[in-house]
Amino acid sequence: MVDTLIVTDDRAVLRLAGVPFPLDAPRGEGWRAGPDDDVTVTAGRDTDLFLDPATEYEKLNAPRLLGVAADGDYQFSARVSVEFAATYDAGVLLLWIDERHWGKLCFELSPDGEPMIVSVVARGVADDANAFVVTARTVWLRVCRIDRAFAYHASVDGQAWRMIRYFTVDGPSKPVSIGFEAQSPMGEGCAVTFDEIRFSPTRLAELRDGS
Numbered sequence: 001m002v003d004t005l006i007v008t009d010d011r012a013v014l015r016l017a018g019v020p021f022p023l024d025a026p027r028g029e030g031w032r033a034g035p036d037d038d039v040t041v042t043a044g045r046d047t048d049l050f051l052d053p054a055t056e057y058e059k060l061n062a063p064r065l066l067g068v069a070a071d072g073d074y075q076f077s078a079r080v081s082v083e084f085a086a087t088y089d090a091g092v093l094l095l096w097i098d099e100r101h102w103g104k105l106c107f108e109l110s111p112d113g114e115p116m117i118v119s120v121v122a123r124g125v126a127d128d129a130n131a132f133v134v135t136a137r138t139v140w141l142r143v144c145r146i147d148r149a150f151a152y153h154a155s156v157d158g159q160a161w162r163m164i165r166y167f168t169v170d171g172p173s174k175p176v177s178i179g180f181e182a183q184s185p186m187g188e189g190c191a192v193t194f195d196e197i198r199f200s201p202t203r204l205a206e207l208r209d210g211s
Contacts, residue, residue, distance in 0.1 A: 010027055011024070011025065011026060011027070012029075012031050013025075014031065014033050016033070016039070017037050018197045018199055019076075019197060019199045020070075020199060021067040021068060022067050023039075023065045023067040023180075024066060024067060025063065025066075029063035029064075031063065036195065037195065038193055038195035038197075039065065039180060039193070039194045039197070040191065040192065040193045040194070041180070041191075041192055042189050042190065043189060043190045044184065045188045047059075047061050047184050047185065048060075048061065048062055048088070048185035049061075049064075049094075049104060049120075049183060050185070051122050051125045051126040052125070052126065053125040053126060053127065059185065060099050062092075062183040064094060064179065065179045066094065066096050066178065066179035067177060067179055068175045068178075069145075069176075069201075073144070073146055073201070073203035073204070074145050074202070075142060075143075075144045075204055076142065076143045076144070076178055076198070076199050077093075077197070077198045078093065078180070078198070079194070079196040080092075080138065080140070080141050080192065080193075080194055081137060081138040081192065082109075082191075082192050084109040084190070085188070085190060086109065086184060086186045086187025086190070087113075088108060088109060088184075088187075089183070089184050089190035090106040090107060090109070090181075090182065090192075091107050091180075091190075091194065092106045092180065092181035092182065092183065093142070093143050093152075094178070095143060095150060095169065095177070095178055096176070097169060100122060100171065101122060101124075102121075102122050102169065103119070103167070104119070105119050105141050105142075105152040105154070105164065105165075106120065107134070110133075114133045114134075115133065115134045115136070115137060115139075116130055116131065116132065116133050117130075117131035117132055117134065117154045118130050119131065119152050119165045121169060123169060123171065129165070131154065132162070134156060136156070139154055140156075140158040140161075140196070142155070142161060143178060146204060146207075148168055149166060149168050150168065150169070151163065151165070151166045151207055152164040152166075158196065160210045161210055163208050166207060180192075
């Protein structure tokens, strides 16, 4: 069962049964917890998290819900369902150090109108990499910490996982937060639901064998 604590009018702290640390939304931002340990949010229009490597486009206003895990390896996953309406609408699992150092694993609507798995890592500026098309509006995403590195995986059934990325985020020596994000950079808003949320303080045994 979910315990939701509103600290002030513009700040929310959520505690989920599957996550052993609190998740914090500094501006509130409309995050809601449901009776089945699900979390929902609707990103407003013109919301994004991106630092373009070639232009002056910088936007960091997407709603975020984050918490700091204990030191050590872990696996963090969720089923992500997105009500896609416009290009780049997305539901995201997010790693966060600061505004210039972060990483996101996205279930995102492509310019061709196809839901896709997309990954972005910011180290001063961001990169952008597409993985594969998903023929549904629901997918499972997973972030694992392995020593000082991280791994992104995605699954269409919650059982067999495909590796998307293996990387580090070199940045200030601050705690790495983990959690959720939603965005609608070109649309009028995007509703996202995260459920089947799991956190395990265990090391991923194999990166590439689908486990």
